[in-house]
Structure formats: C-alpha cells, structure tokens
Amino acid sequence: AQSVTQLGSHVSVSEGALVLLRCNYSSSVPPYLFWYVQYPNQGLQLLLKYTTGATLVKGINGFEAEFKKSETSFHLTKPSAHMSDAAEYFCAVSKEAGSYQLTFGKGTKLSVIP
C-alpha cells in the first residue's frame, strides 16, 4: 500500500528565506510523485510532478523538488519565500505506476512572515 508522510503540519518562514517542505513516501513500485498547492477557498493546483527521468523537477512559481529514491523522499523547496506562497501544500503519490488514483499526504500549511 502506498502512503505519504508530510513532516510538519504547519511551517513558518520569513519572507525571502528558504522554503523546505518535507515529504516521504512508501511505495512497493517506482512511484510517480506530485506536489499540489491549495490557496484559501480554492481547489488544488499542480505545482510539479516526477514520473521518470531527471530527479530534480522544476515547477511553477519557482518551486522545485528532488526525488531521492534512497531516502524515499520528495521534498519541495524554493530559494526565497514570497508572501504569495502562503498556502497549503500537499504531496501525493500514485497508487501504482501510471495509476490515476492518488494518495495524498495530510498537507503542510505554509505561513510567510513579512
């Protein structure tokens, strides 16, 4: 069975500081991994995804994530936080390779302090 663990339900960073949101997964098959962002009262928006190939994935809004198989991690980073980055972030893994069914983590709420 797939599972996703997001360390820290709430993370606060200062504007301009590094953003690091942690995601670890368990999977019996090579995973497809995703990060979604949810702004207040809005649906989820795909930030980036890893399927195959390069392990460093770049997404929208300056975010990137690195797939580390040995650590079963897919942490999300951004070099410099902006006030507009304040939102909730969800890591997800596909149920099986290529499957439409996603298993989501519980989410990490990011606050950006001016």
Next chain:
Amino acid sequence: GAGVSQSPSNKVTEKGKDVELRCDPISGHTALYWYRQSLGQGLEFLIYFQGNSAPDKSGLPSDRFSAERTGGSVSTLTIQRTQQEDSAVYLCASSLAGTSGSLDEQFFGPGTRLTVL
C-alpha cells in the same frame, strides 16, 4: 477557459437528510474524480469516472455514498442519511484521460464545504 466548477460552495444540512453535490468538469475532459478533504486530513479518493467505463467506486466509505455522471459530463455525488462525520470539503477534479499509464494533470474545482449538524 472555464475550470472545474462545483455547486453549492457551501451546504449545511441536518443529520439524516440527503444531499447532492454537483461537479461540472472542464469541457472535453473524459476523466472525473471525487475526493473528500476532512479537517486536518489529506485528500481521500472517493470515486473515478472514465468515459463510458464502469466507475471505480473503491474509495466510497459506505453505501450511503453514490455518484453518477450523466452524458459523460456533469457528475453528482449523493450522500444519503448524512452523518456528522460526513462533514468535510468535497473536491471534484477532471483530466483529459486517466487510464493506467497516462498521468494527465487533474484540475480541481474549489470544492463544496458540507456541514452536517
């Protein structure tokens, strides 16, 4: 273009009543998904429709939950005899395709916040 829309945005109901939640997917998207987002929890997969194929209902939590998709477009999620634990945000998503081996991006609607008193 128009994104995924859901209605109502908020629904308050009394325990025991039935509710219907509606999802209008992006035009041309053949795959449609329903998820439930409970407070402090991640998204929980409920049901998936792909074209004319039989839906994957493996995520529905009980037989009080059902969903249909008419004409391959609009979908309705019905919860019968609502319970307080059904209170959550119900999210709908659609994608161009969802068959195994194809991971088309799922586009999410804003959700319906259901409160069962």
